Amino acid sequence: MQEIGKTEIWLRKHCPVYNSATKHPFILSIRDGTVESHSFKTWLAQDYLFVREFVPFVASVLIKACKESDVSDDVEVILGGIASLNDELSWFKKEAKKWDIQLSEVVPQKENKDYCRLLGGLMSSDVGYTVALTAFWAIEVVYQESFASCVEEGSKTPVELKETCERWGNEGFGQYCQSLQKMVDRRLLKASDEEVKKAEVVFLSIVEHEVEFWNMSSGN
């Protein structure tokens, strides 16, 4: 029998807040086909700005992995993540054109700025690899699980939003998130109690910021 990892324990323990991120009204409205186009456009524009800030954060995780990780696979997984972010930024530009959004004119909203400030803090060299990696996994897995629910059988996602949902909801992205989760669990096994506690706090904080981020789009 496989032993259950710390991340799985957190997901169970913090199930209500985690579900409020992955089953947020905005996501549910995509899934049931009732989403308003202005909501989707708000999300798209704000997420483009977020992803631009996310790139240096992931780069900082890569640097920590190069310095601290004794497993070379970690570096490869994170580098793969950076490579797909390059593609993702091009995709955002293409998608913005489709929706008539002028990306150069988009102003970050408060929730977005707050989230990017959290990322900025996690880039500090005072934050260890395990904690930074935990944040990285949490950021990716919320999107993966949210959008996967919009492409699963029975979902009524509008056809023009399918490609967006597939970006994060596809199986490959799911496997990538599982790799990240295994990396986190492996690090947590060797971490001090204090470090494990810090990682859990950061996990929760990320999930809460994800809820706020979706709130921007559903106008809550």
Ligand code: HMH
């Ligand atoms: C707010 N969280 C947010 N945006 C994203 N693009 C992701 C997670 C996944 O990369």
